[in-house]
Amino acid sequence: MINHKINQEGQKASKSTMTAELPAFAPAIAELEAKFSGQLIRPDDADYEQARRLWNGRIDKYPALIARCRTAQDVVLAVDFARDYTLTVAVRGGAHNTNGFASVDSGLVIDLSAMKGVQVDLTNRTALAEPGVKIGEFIQATQQYGLIAPTGICSDTGISGSTLGGGIGWLMGKHGLAIDNVLSFELVTADGRLLKASATENVDLFWGLRGGGGNFGIVTAFEFQLHALGQVLAGMVIHPLAKAKEVLDFYRDFSSTIPDNMAAEVFLATVPEIGPAVIIMGGYFGEDLPEGERLLAPLRQFGPPLVDLIQLIAYPDFVAMLDPIAPVGRNYYESAYSVKQFSDEAFNTLITRAEQMTSPFSATIMHHVHGAATQVAPGATAFALREPHYIIIHSAGWEEGSAEPHVEWVRTTYAAMQPFASPGLYVNFIKGQTEEAVRASYRTNYDRLAALKHKYDPTNFFRLNQNIKPKVKN
């Protein structure tokens, strides 16, 4: 039986309703197919069931058509088709967005997942990446040359959505956010134009694309500045949850005093064969390995931990350490917020709520935004949250049974922590779509973004995202 879950817009759709609607524009699909180099996937196709699925198994949408593009020209054709037939568009990069923005009931999914090229220019130390590339694939492609661009913390997330929102990750202290390392974007706008945005071309768009999410068009290529990175001293230490207060007190001091070429993040999660645990994951990403050993010694000695997995390791292997915690297809429900400083009361509340997690697949994650990511002026790119802070995510994961206890755990935990939260949250972790949360994230950049949206997407054609409403500048 098909389980009709409620989609973002509160509608329900099904394969049968999609099949019934198809004939209305079937001739046009055949015409599109003649020019399209990728694959058009219809509700009756064998690939449809797999192709409509996202990372979050809880999202259950039925697009009218999935246009799996191979080239930027395919993206232009798909955008033009959606405009001509007034189809709502969802853009799929790595499909990791928890809200399920990468699919849409009865609309057109512009699926970039097959666009996986990465070209590395060793002379200029740059990489040109297509939008279907996942973080793990991207870092493998550049690390074979001892080079890296900062990206997110685990392999399966798409570089597309994560970069467009800002792109926090292990190297943000050393090299800034992913967007701080983008040299240019190639994108298809709502009117079907293929443009380039860089420091010298469409400069306004270049500013907005660095943090403005999928609001301005579909990016078909990202050009990144690369940096040298050899093996890293990195991994994780694991303590029992029963020791969480001491460990978090230690973490508060450790994370706020580490140099920019280090990172430390926390996971309150269940570890197989250990049980509920507090994990500090991170490492040293500099070149002076003895200095790294010295800087990491307090982390490795504190407790001592039950398990110490910090080691000299290839960066892609370090990133892959996290992959088992968030497999594709599991059901997820998340809420997040920012915290500037942790009080004892905030830690005690976090720990009490972690003790009440309803599933071994749930977790509380603490990202530390610091270093180079916080040394860029808030108005220099669309991403405004440039002060040092923590991002706390309560993520429920479950494989079967009712969603209700897990969702309730997230909701009550989020509510209990609000007295300690600070305003504004990184757009890529905002739950659902609320204008208030988007405004709070962009702060004083919002009006400029709204004017840019009016210039490049006046009809709000790209609206399944953390949406910036088009507005004529006063």
Ligand SMILES: Cc1cc2nc3c(=O)[nH]c(=O)nc-3n(C[C@H](O)[C@H](O)[C@H](O)COP(=O)(O)OP(=O)(O)OC[C@H]3O[C@@H](n4cnc5c(N)ncnc54)[C@H](O)[C@@H]3O)c2cc1C
């Ligand atoms: C397990 C997990 C780990 C995460 N870790 C990190 C992290 O370390 N750092 C971080 O910054 N974020 C992280 N995120 C959040 C992540 O940035 C967002 O979920 C982001 O939307 C994922 O991008 P995607 O391409 O995989 O997603 P998708 O679901 O494919 O895309 C989400 C939205 O992004 C936009 N989009 C995607 N590709 C394009 C494109 N080419 N052109 C225009 N718009 C596009 C569209 O609006 C699309 O609907 C994580 C999320 C999860 C679930």
